Amino acid sequence: MSVRNLKQLFAPKSVALVGASERPGSVGATMLRNLREGGFKGQLYPVNPKYETLDGLEVWPDVARLPAAPDLAIICTPPSTIPGIVRSLGELGTRAAIVMSAGVSTARDLRGRSIKQAMLDAANPYLLRILGPNSSGLLAPGIGLNASIAMGGAAAGRIAFVSESGALMAGVLDWARTRNVGFSTILALGESSDVDFGDVLDYLASDPGTSAILVHAESVRYARKFMSAARAAARSKPTLMLKAGRSLEAATAGACLSGVLARPDDVYDAAIRRAGMLRVYTTDQLFAAVETLARAKPLFGERLALLGNGAGPVVLASDALQYGGGHQAELAPETVSRLRDLVPEWSGTGELNLRGDAPPERYRDVIDVLLHDPQANAVVMIHAPNAVVDPADVARAVAPLAKASSRNVLACWLGLQSVGEARTIAYEAGMPAYRTPEAAVNGFLQIVNFRRNQQLLMEVPASVGDGEPDRERARALVRAALERGRRTGRYLLDDPDTKAILDAYGIPTVPTRAAATPDEAVAMAADIGYPVAVKILSPDVVQKSDVGGVSLDLDTPDAVRAATERMARRLAELKPDARLDGFIVQAMARNPEAHELIAGAATDPVFGPVILFGQGGLAVEAVNDHAVALPPLNTVLARDLIARTRVARQLAGYRNHPAANLDAIAAVLVQVARLIAEVPEIVELDINPLLADANGAVVLDARMRIAMADRAGNALDRLAIRPYPVELEDVVPWQGGTILLRPIRPEDGAAHVAFFNALTPDDVRYRMFVRVRELQPAQLARFTQIDYDREMAFIATRTGPDGHPETLAVARVVADPDNMSAEFAVTVRSDLKGKGLGVMLMNKLIAYCRARGTREIVGEALPQNAPVIGLVKKLGFTVGPVDEDEGVRKFWLELR
Structure with a gap:
């Protein structure tokens, strides 16, 4: 309900x-x-x-x-x-x-x-x-x-x-x-x-009387329902969330580091971000953000210009911008030259101080120059009241500029009573107004953060590469491990078993073998090739180095045998009760320039599986540099996850260290998210370290914890966001060959643009009800990035002459939140009409809606759109007369 x-x-x-x-x-x-x-x-x-x-x-x-x-x-x-x-x-x-x-x-x-x-x-x-x-x-x-x-x-x-x-x-x-x-x-x-x-x-998302939504929450119970509703609301209007109870939430206990590091508040933060909402931390911030976002204009960059009539307030604003993660505008030389003519006392660098006696015209002229600088995406103006200049006169001089400009001008009117009229004038001109320099800068940063979160909903990601994972092999390996676990009571998989599962999903791993004895370790080392690393294999040891359980750069059989024997003795001395199952032998990864990262997964009690990324190595807990995201991931979301860590700056390259291959790291994160979504028995996963350099990324050490999945319902129900439904793919015969009918994906963006461009102007009008020359980025994202829990778009696709996928037809349906009624639309590429594509996609769409329990499918078309009207009649729809008010014909199909 x-x-x-x-x-x-x-x-x-x-x-x-x-x-x-x-x-x-x-x-x-x-x-x-x-x-x-x-x-x-x-x-x-x-x-x-x-x-x-x-x-x-x-x-x-x-x-x-x-x-x-x-x-x-x-x-x-x-x-x-x-x-x-x-x-x-x-x-x-x-x-x-x-x-x-x-x-x-x-x-x-x-x-x-x-x-x-x-x-x-x-x-x-x-x-x-x-x-x-x-x-x-x-x-x-x-x-x-x-x-x-x-x-x-x-x-x-x-x-x-x-x-x-x-x-x-x-x-x-x-x-x-x-x-x-x-x-x-x-x-x-x-x-x-x-x-x-x-x-x-x-x-509230569809309430015409509501332009912004504020949410205060202490907890969320139904994560999937909440995420779908929050994403829908955030797409239509600013939606902000104040999450309470942060200090009451403890870290999750886990057998893997990812389970310990993924704190509940980190997960809520990831959920709010993924939904396109803006998170705030105090009630004042909540309403200040509404005031800002309600008046803010679209922001096309993140560099802020600052000015004021005193050095002190401008310095406070600059500090707030720097410590808030913002960027101050580096003004163009032409701008600096013009500003020095207007403010002779200014050196051309540092704070732009207009002085206390600055007349209103100087504010106006300086702001006009800043608004034309290509590096200044927004302006914060600070005015401290004095006996020389009336703040209201300053507001009257600046307000027309702020109202006419496409860029944001935010005003700080220091004080209360003496600047009341100025603040009113600013409000009426649509200028966000604040009482302190820090509040004005925080207002700008809120616009920046909201814009970033909205962009995550709108960006179309690139493909993560060719090839599908070997799901059956991964599932078979997990089933075998569960069977062993029932006998032994151990559900924590060691490094070789974990890497075998990762390998099934195409995640690069260092060649690794498990040996029961020193002699087997020598044989495994010869098979892998020297030099090798050898580590103890014990379910009772979490950090192998703590008990001398790691030996590196072993390049002879004697060295391997001596290392294994030494490890066994050392383990018996330090942890006499620990079990020794054998030894891990792996190829030696020699790369002093590689970054040690951690990638993994944990299970949150509310939002289900979450993906973790950050700086790895032995000191991962002390460094505490990580970020969390909800699966499923694509390249855009994976890149965003990487960017939210401090180690991202190192990965971008520094001094003589080349930049790491971020595409390779993102591909690992995407595949980890896919693995967690598709194999529900995996409860926790640690990849630490994930070695990354300019040439790629490879898993050095890994482990995972598994458990019997809940078979009472759909395994995907545990995910807060429904992933791509691969089970709905169908290969069907068509025109002497085969095509693929499948749900649309965000990666279909380029093919969808080509599909749109192949439509005739009349076909575009029939679909959009207006003439549209090209798809805007927001429209493209809305068409390709869908919530599979509430809407569906099936495409007919095949490999085109250029070797890339091409979209031939699209059928789309959006259900109301109660799944009572679903509205559909169908479009076939103009040069492929009359070849059965529309019928195939509509039959698939109808079967899908019937399986979901939808009660009826409805649609509408312009009266002259004879092909669609004929199609729905053939499929059993009831077609109504022309609606004189709306100028369309409506049709519906009862599914019960």
């Missing part, structure tokens, strides 16, 4: 208050007062058998006797009464309720049954949606609805605030009133027994 009946919750036309009261301090009395004072114009039905009237309103003795079904019911009665009230509301026709009552989750009836579950069971037959229990309520200021226990109401606006905490909701309301911040919706989820973050985000 998702957005079903949520309109009655967010925009009711009538409200019943069950448990209305006049007792001072009671929830029922507070709710009645807030509903009355909020100015709600709809019908209000108080319900309580103890009263006949309350505050001049007729009171009804129970729900069953209400004269009409209210859109929304607010319940503030004892827990034991709630299931019965919900059932009566459902029978009456009510489809949304807010349960304010606390203690519902722990309460039991006389037979020991859960009151909470009884409440949900009572609501389910009627699809009655429940906010709560233990919710502090909801406000919709646009319709005068204050269905909350918060003190005071809220101003109407276009910001939605969603919180788990009623206390924070009340605090934010008080904060917002002092700053004249308005809301479209503000609500506290309470215990989210039914309506949760995913539901609310889905509703």
